[in-house]
Amino acid sequence: MxxxxxxxxxxxxxxxxxxxxxxxxxxxxxxxxxxxxxxxxxxxxxxxxxxxxxxxxxxxxxxxxxxxxxxxxxxxxxxxxxxxxxxxxxxxxxxxxxxxxxxxxxxxxxxxxxxxYLENNSLAQTLVGGGHSSIYFDWETRCRICVGVARGLAFLHEEVRPLIVHRDIKASNILLDKDLTPKISDFGLAKLIPSNMTHVSTRVAGTLGYLAPEYAIGGRLTRKADIYSFGVLLLEIVSGRCNTNSQLPIEEQFLLERAWDLYERKELVGLVDTSLNGEFDAEQACKFLKISLLCTQESPKLRPSMSSVVKMLTGKMNVDDSKITKPALISDFMDLKVRKNQESSNIDTTYNTSSASENQDSTMSSSVPSTTRTSTFTAQYDQSL
The missing domain is CATH 3.30.200.20 (Phosphorylase Kinase; domain 1)
Structure with missing residues (x-):
């Protein structure tokens, strides 16, 4: 289109x-x-x-x-x-x-x-913020929101030219109209990638907790960075909580880590929002959580395209459990950040590590090495990215 x-x-x-x-x-x-x-x-x-x-x-x-x-x-x-x-x-x-x-x-x-004007504010202020919203998000509504955001991203990634990478997909940038239809907002960090290019090397910007580690560390931006962010958002919508919450026990503070732990124990259903009071499709909920794990895998090439995500969410494509590998976890990302800073003194990186529950809009930006500080493009388009 x-x-x-x-x-x-x-x-x-x-x-x-x-x-x-x-x-x-x-x-x-x-x-x-x-x-x-x-x-x-x-x-x-x-x-x-x-x-x-x-x-x-x-x-x-x-x-x-x-x-x-x-x-x-x-x-x-x-x-x-x-x-x-x-x-x-x-x-x-x-x-x-x-x-x-x-x-x-x-x-x-x-x-x-x-x-x-969108009447029902953002997901951060209603569903995952644990705030004062009177809106009740039943399971059907959450499914529609997940599919809607996925369709909006698929449109940006695959139907417009040049394709658009949003770079800041998060709960506070998903607004809701009077019917709770989701709208992706805030394109201030968006990057356009020509169809004959595989990636952009650029200044890193976004929100900690949603950032794909390969982008946060190396400044290598592809659509797969948005897909990682969407995977985290999907976890938040199903669980009804922020991706990071320092008020919880240490083993539950990072949502993605918690999801992987429950997946390995075959107890994913335990991550579903308790406010639903058991009124949800358990099989579908576990499928959504598996899709989020597919989207947040450590290797960008293993993450599905957004059009595939839409098909999986809507039941038009099966979710292959065998293709789920360990996600790029927050603790791994922070360790890598420390090592990277020690190895490369010419990288000036600043991260805001505030809990998302304490500051939903905690953002970060970093400079990549001087050789890529000005946006550059790499030719030879790779459809997998």
Missing amino acids: SCFPFFSKVSSSARQDPDIDEGIQHVKLYTYNELTKATNGFSQANKIGEGGFGSVFKGRLKNGKFAAIKVLSAESRQGEKEFLTEINTIAEIQHENLVKLYGCCVEKNNRILVYN
């Missing part, structure tokens, strides 16, 4: 930043004044979220539509490049399981993104 633009341009009066303006295509531009009115002066009463990139407000646009208005802070980790990436990545694609970008504002020092 090809990408297509669907946003109209507005008059140059809304274009206040020539440097950014040059990089924006096919996107409606809002004035700062109209977004101020839409949010009642960006009032705290309309604030619906906050993260490393700034605050999100609910607003009502002049056409009557409600919108989620993402105001990037001056200290935001999302720089001009990431801002343009998010705009141009999402502006030209449409899918049921992707957020819809209405437009943006680039007046003076203001950088604001305007998205469709």
Whole structure:
């Protein structure tokens, strides 16, 4: 499926930043004044979220539509490049399981993104955050969310050109509409990979706990990094808990490690969220958990494609237990990080190791060696990646 633009341009009066303006295509531009009115002066009463990139407000646009208005802070980790990436990545694609970008504002020092408003916030604030949500996620709803996210990723990985690697698939970036349909959001870290390239060597960015170790350590980015992240997310949805929780006993703190331990003991069903009170399909739940283990295997080439994941989740492809190998576990990843830092003094790596239950949006970024600090491409496309 090809990408297509669907946003109209507005008059140059809304274009206040020539440097950014040059990089924006096919996107409606809002004035700062109209977004101020839409949010009642960006009032705290309309604030619906906050993260490393700034605050999100609910607003009502002049056409009557409600919108989620993402105001990037001056200290935001999302720089001009990431801002343009998010705009141009999402502006030209449409899918049921992707957020819809209405437009943006680039007046003076203001950088604001305007998205469709989604009534039920994110999975991090509802299902896996252990917070104050009144939403009950029954088993059928969880299945629909898993399949929806998988379909959205399969679309990005296989149906658009150039293909898109999201790089930050996590519970806080999966938003839910009024019907609890999942929408993948926040494309600020997304990378485009040309169809004749096998991978991108790039600065590492993402969230600890969801990061594929081969990417976190070496900066080698392929679609399989997203698939690893999806595998972790799948575990979270089935279990109803964050991937890391330092409040639990040591043997249960890391969700992926716990899943592997239960799998080896043939007790995977013990990972299913107890809040379901036994009202779930045990065979299907174990199948979903096995799929998550397939997605998080240590070798990227052993991880299935997202289209295969969709087929397995929907019962159109069998899950082959014999192909499940040990996942890249968090403890192994941290050990490798320490060794890598000791071996290579020219790598400047910083990890935020806060528990995901304590800080769902703990993010990290690292520099890869100077030879690959600028994004580079390797030719000879490998369909397995």
